[in-house]
Amino acid sequence: MPYRRTENVVRRLAAREQTILDAAQSIASESGMGAVQIAPVAHRADIAAGTVYRYFPSKNNLIAEVIALAAGRELAAMREAADAAPGPLSALASCIATFAARALNDRRLTWAVLAEPVDANIDALRVEFRRAIAGELAWRINIAISGQHLPDQDARAVAPAIVGALLEGLIGPLAAPGGNAREAVQNVTLFSLRALGVVDAHARGLIAQCMIPELGSYSNKVTRFTPCSSGSSAT
C-alpha cells in the first residue's frame, strides 16, 4: 500500500520544485540559457544532479517551464497595462512601453527567454511565446485600425517587426547598455508608434500619458503561459 503524501512532504516537494525553477531562472538571467545545465542548477539549488530528474523529466522540460512562466508573466503585464489605458492608441502605447520597460529591467533573462536558441524542441515553445506577444500587439493594432486611429495595414506582418525592433533596439547586443532607462523606453515606443503611422506629435502625447512600470520592481504573477497549439512536447 503506497504511503500518503503528508502535508509537510507536499510542501517540501513544492518548495523544492520552486527552488529548482528559481535556480534555473537566475542562472539564465545571469549567464544565458546556454549556462542552464543540470549540474550548475542542481548546485545552486543545493541538491544533487539526479534529484532534478525527480521534478522534471528532462532538462528541456525544465527550460520549457522557465520560459512558460516568464512568458505568462510578461503577457499578463502587457494585457493589464493595455486594459487600463483610455483609448486604443493609448492601449497600444502602454502595451509596447510595458513590454519594453520590463525587458529592459531584466535584459539578459528576456533575451534568454525570447531570443537565445537552445534546442529545436525548446525553440518551438519560444516561438509560441513570441507569437503570443506579437498576437497581443496585432490585436491592439487591429482595433486601432478599425477605429481609424491608424492607417490601414497588415497587423500580422507589422507586429513581429515591432517585437524585433524592441528586442534589438533595447536589449540586443548592439543596444547601448547604460543610459536613462525611462528615456530609452520612451524612445522605442515613439519609434514603434511612428512606424505604425502615428504622427510624431500625437505619439509623443500618448507616451507622455503612458504609465510606464516602475523600473526596478515589477509584478511577478505566476500565470504560466500555455501555448494554444497542441504540439509543443519539449522532450
Next chain:
Amino acid sequence: MPYRRTENVVRRLAAREQTILDAAQSIASESGMGAVQIAPVAHRADIAAGTVYRYFPSKNNLIAEVIALAAGRELAAMREAADAAPGPLSALASCIATFAARALNDRRLTWAVLAEPVDANIDALRVEFRRAIAGELAWRINIAISGQHLPDQDARAVAPAIVGALLEGLIGPLAAPGGNAREAVQNVTLFSLRALGVVDAHARGLIAQCMIPELGSYSNKVTRFTPCSSGSSAT
C-alpha cells in the same frame, strides 16, 4: 629542402578551400548554423573530416569565414545601392530595401549568419557584423538628419531597432513565409521610414522610385568583411 608549391597545386588547394566554404554555406543555408558540423561539411565537399583541418584550424574559424564572407557581400550591396541613390532619404530607402530584399532571397542563410547563435566566440564576430550593418544605416540616418530630411534623433539607438524590425519582420520565425516578396520588402521599408519620422506619403514616393534588387539573383562579390575591432579571435 622544402618543395615549392606548383601553380597547379596552389589552384587545387584554393579550389578545395572554396569547396569547403561552399559546402559549409550551403548547409547553413539549408539547415541553419547548428547543422554546420565537420562531418557533414566534409561529406558534402567530398573529402575526409580530417582534411577540413588542413584548411581551417577549427570549426569556429570555418564558420567565422562563412559569416565574414556573407557579411562582406551584404554590406557591399547595401553601400552600392545607397551610393547610387539621388538623395539622402533615397539612399536610406535603397539601403534598407536592398538589405531586406537580399535577406528575403536567402532567409535561412541570412538568419544563420546574423541571428542564429553558435558559440560565444562566433557570436562576437556576428555582433561585429550586425554592428557594421547598423553602423551603415546610422551613417545614412545622420546624413539625412543633418540635411533636415529627418527629425532629430539618436541614430545609434534607432539603427539597431531597424535591423531588428527587418530581421524579425521579414525572416524571423513569425514572418509569413510565402506571399509577394517585393511587396513584403516595400512594406518593411515603409515601416522603417515611418519609424524614422518620414511622413507616410513621402515614404511611399521614395519607395516607388527605389531600385529593389532582382529577387532570385544578386551579385556575389567576395569582399570578405573584416571587423575593425581587433579582438575577434574565434578560437
Next chain:
DNA sequence: CGCGGACGTGAATCAGCATTCAGTCGATCC
C-alpha cells in the same frame, strides 16, 4: 627512377553534458 615531403584519410581519442541507477537515509506505517 626512386626518395621525401606535403597532402589526404578516417578511425581513435577526447571532452562536455544529459541521463541513469544502485545504494543510503529519513519518514511513514502498523
Next chain:
DNA sequence: GGATCGACTGAATGCTGATTCACGTCCGCG
C-alpha cells in the same frame, strides 16, 4: 520497534561531435 516506501545522492554511463594522428598516396625533385 521494525518493515517499507520513496526521496536523495553522485559516480558511472552514454551519446554527440570536434579534434588528432599514424599511416597511405601523390608528385616535385634530383
